[in-house]
Amino acid sequence: MMKRLTLFLALLMPAWAIAQTPYSPYKGRKFEQLGNDLATPNVYRTGSGAPGHAYWQQRANYKIAVTLNDDKQRIDGEETIHYFNQSPDPLTYLWLQLDQNVRNKNSDTYKIAPSKIRPKMSDASIRRIIGHDLDLGDQIVSVTDAEGNALPYTINKTMMRVDLASPLKPGEDLTFNVKWGYNVQDRITMGGRAGYEYFPDEDNYLYTICQWFPRMCVYDDVNGWQNKQFLGNGEFALTFGDYDVSITVPSDHIVSATGELQNPKExxxxxxxxxWEEAEKSEKPIEIVTLNEVKKKAKKHAKDTKTWVFKAKNVRDFAFGSSRKFIWDAQGVNLDGHHVMAMSFYPKEAYGLYHKYSTAVIAHTLRTYSKYTIPYPYPVAQSVEAANGMEYPMICFNYGRTQKDGTYSERTKNGMISVIIHEVGHNYFPMIINSDERQWTWMDEGLNTFLEFLTEQEWDSNFPSTRGFPADIVPYMKGNPDGIVPIMTNSEQIKQFGNNAYGKAATALNILRETVMGRELFDFAFKTYAQRWAFKHPQPEDFFRTMEDASGVDLDWFWKGWFYSTDHVDISIDNVHWYKFNTKNPEIENPIRKEKHRKSRHNMTTERNKNVASEVDQRPDLRDFYNSYDAYKTTPEQKEAYQTFMANLKPENKALLKENLNFYQIDFSNVGGLVMPIILKFEFADKTFQTIRIPAEIWKKNEEQVSKVFTFKKEVTNITLDPMLETADTDIKNNYFPRQAVPSRFEIYQNSRGARGASTGQNPMQKAKKHK
Structure with missing residues (x-):
């Protein structure tokens, strides 16, 4: 209801509350600088977020010869590691990762996994409780120096310490050798990133070989040796170097690997x-190994071997896939003059999807990521279909198989496109911008998922992205706080891993880009971060500081809310007060007062008494002057008083009165605790609209309640808070004035579950074929 300045009548709307209290370490301090929460700038990492003038990092080059035994599903290898100490510290020992030991039957990963007995349990659940007695894990045969002398070593679960005869001084390098082997696990039944998949109808195997060789741990200015145990969730912290790898496999296998193939003719x-030569110059995929060729050799297993040789420069890891089932297609991609080979490897089970989409998606991903970060620096990018989803330099393992008749569901198609974008995108985060995945999952998964979202939307403007849109993170953020932890949580302690490190982090960056900073400022700052830390080891504060330094936007409040707390967004419109100037003109004000009085007297009693004859109505002799007196009729005295008022009024105030403005005071409350900009859409009586954006700093003096007055010449009929759902507000029922009912729907469903990346039941393509 509209009010005059002399009146006060509020329309009060209750604030909506949640049952549990989120983790909010900055309550009352959300606009203070992060200060001591970030590492102190120094000569290695500056306060601007850039590497310092004394920044350093180690380097490790590898020469590896490995044999894949397809009969025994076993890896045996020898490697020579050339390690460069570029730190200012002498090193008396070196630490290596033995990631295969995570599958050892005595692994801590199995010991620390909680378990319960339930009335109904699957065989897989029971096997996880019982454990396995397989001979898995790294078997170290020898560790020797460059002259072949034994070096003492100690294996501590998934880590190995090699003790040096004398300290490796700053600026010195060291060469040593490791000989090892391990039995490859059944990845489909045991899970995990690496292993084999068995195809019983052909007696064939598809291998994804990763985390397969003893690898140098990172030694840096922040942690010293990063030798945190590998427990399964937290991935890898790795050192850059050059690789020369010879891979011996059955002669009918096709190998996809990190780096460039050195001996294609062999x-x-x-x-x-x-x-292969034609594909290098082609703008569309060409099959190097065709579907028919793969079908012909499916059940003919070669007994002899071939050795594939690959070289890769300045990479942090090396992985490969091998199988006689691989179809192989490739095309060239021109990235501002830099030529890249985009290649896909896939079994016939994935042909209907991968042949059409995989390599095209790789090319699109390289173009898009290069635009937002740095030009893709490597010569090769590969997607391997392995009913999986995992990334390594220049190679990734993905999913996307059709049903036996070659059809597929839309969900399978879009899921495949998403996972290829995501895993190819990991070439940037963390393969190039080399963050510590063992500690900070969001620094690679969150940043990469954000760019995946941009790439999906540029692939197809109607693409059904599942992470990135603010509304999609709402169910997670308004969930039970007991099941939520801050993004800034160690990888092994994250609850709801995908929602936290992938979804929330990516959504936060999208909101930062679209709502808080704007695309121009954000894109420049994000690109600056990528340029500063390409082929280096960034920490969280390097990202936070760079985003502020390159944009000129103070974002400490944003990092606190989105990354350090579990607060959620829920801003409520509590009260709306409508005011207009009291004009003092009796011919305007008296009718308003009269109508207000009439409404105040209108109630159930007066309504029901309308047709009841009163005593005064029946006896005119009881009536006098006041029965016909109109207290709201304008009198000469009131007119004279108004003329005097206007004569004494300043010209600027007369102009204000003539504008006939409407003043709306809106009272907001921050129910969720996460401070955010206030975005309001006003709808006017003439059906026009206006959107007003207020920066988050409006909450700086009071983080819980704030009021703001808005002035319009037109009357407002409706107000909507966050009209385009861009802040991840978890309760939109309190976003409206007047309040609106927000419908929800529910359904009855029967759950059915298939293998990862595969559709279940009949899909629309099959139905369409049936009706032709």
């Missing part, structure tokens, strides 16, 4: 080699 037949 491992391909003449026709395949010709196709």
């Amino acid at each position: 491992v391909l037949n003449d026709v395949q080699y010709q196709r």
Whole structure:
């Protein structure tokens, strides 16, 4: 209801509250600088977020010869590691990662996994409780120096310490050798990133070989040796170097690996080699190894071997896939003059999807990520279909298989496109911008998922992205706080891993780009971060500081709310007060007062008494002057008083009165605790609209309640808070004035679950074929 300045009548709307209290370490201090919560700037890492003038990092080059035994599903290898101490510290020992030991039957990963007995349990659940007695894990044969002398070593679960005869001084380098082997696990039944998948109808195997060789741990200015145990969730912290790797496999296998193939003429037949050369120049995928060729050799297992040689420069890891089931297609991609080979490897089970989409998606991903970060620096990018989802430099393992008739569901198609974008995108985070995945999952998964979202939307403007849109993170953020932890949580302690490190982090960055900073400022700052830390080891504060330094926007309040707390967004419109100037003109004000009085006297009693004859109505002799007196009729005295008032009024105030403005005071409350900008859409009586954006700093003096007055010439009929759902507000029922009912729907469903990346039941393609 509209009010005059002399009146006060509020329309009060109750604030909506949640039952549990989120973790909010900055209550009352949300606009203070992060200060001591971030590491102190120094000569290695500056207060601007850039590497310091004395920044350093270690380097490790590898020469590896490995054999894959397809009969025994076993890896045996020898490696020479050339390690460079570029730190200012002498090193008396070196630490290596033995990630395969995570599958050892005595692994801490199995010991610390909580378990319960339930009335109904699957065989897989029971096996996890019983454990396994397989001979898995790294088997170290020897560790020797460059002259072949034994070096003492100690294995501590997934880590190995090699003791040096004398300290490795700053600026010195060291060469040593490791000989090892391990039995490859069944990845489909045991899970995990690496292993084999068995195809019983062909007696064939598809291998994804990763975390497969003893690798140097990172030694840096922040942690010293990063030798935190590998427990399964937290991934890897790795050192850059050059790789020269020889991979011996059955001669009918096709190998996809990190780096450039050095001997294509030796491992391909003449026709395949010709196709390989054509593919380098082609703008569309060309099959180097065709579907028919793979079908012909499916059940013919070669007994001899071939050795594939790959080299890779300045990478942090090396992985490969091997199988006689691989179809192989490739095309060239021009990235501002830099030529890249985009390649896909996939079994016939994925042909209907991968042949059409995989390599095209790789090319699109490289173009998009290069635009937002740095130009893709490597010569190769590969997608391997392995019913999986995992990333390594220049190679990733993905999913996307059709049903037996070649059809697929839309969900499978879009899921495949998403996972290829995501895993190829990991070439940037963390393969190039080399964060510590063992500690901070969000620094690679969150940043990468954000860019995946941008890439999906640029692939298809109607693409059904599942992470990135603010509304999609709402169910997680308004959930039980007992099941939520801050994004800034160690990888092994994260609850709801995907929602936290992937979804929330990506959504936060999208909101930062679209709502808080704007695209121009955000994109420049994000690109600056990528340029500063390409081929280096950034920490969280390097990202936070760079985003502020390059944009000129103070974002400490944003990092506190989105990354350090579990507060959620829920801003409520509590009260709306409508005011207009008291004009003092009796011909305007008296009718308003009269109508207000009439409404105040209108109630159930007066309504029901309308047709009841009163005593005064029946006896005119009881009536006098006041029965016909109109207290709201304008009198000459009132007119004269108004003329005097206007004569004495300042010209600027006369102008204000003539504008006939409407003043709306809106009272807000911050129910969720996470301070955010206030975005309001006003709808006017003439059906026009206006959107007003207020920065988050409006909460700086009071984080819980704030009021703001808005002035319009037109009357407001409706107000909507966050009209485009861009802040992840968890309760939109309190976002409206007047209040609006927000409908919800529910359904009855029967759950059915298939393998990862595969559709279940009949899909629309099958139905369409049936009706042709």
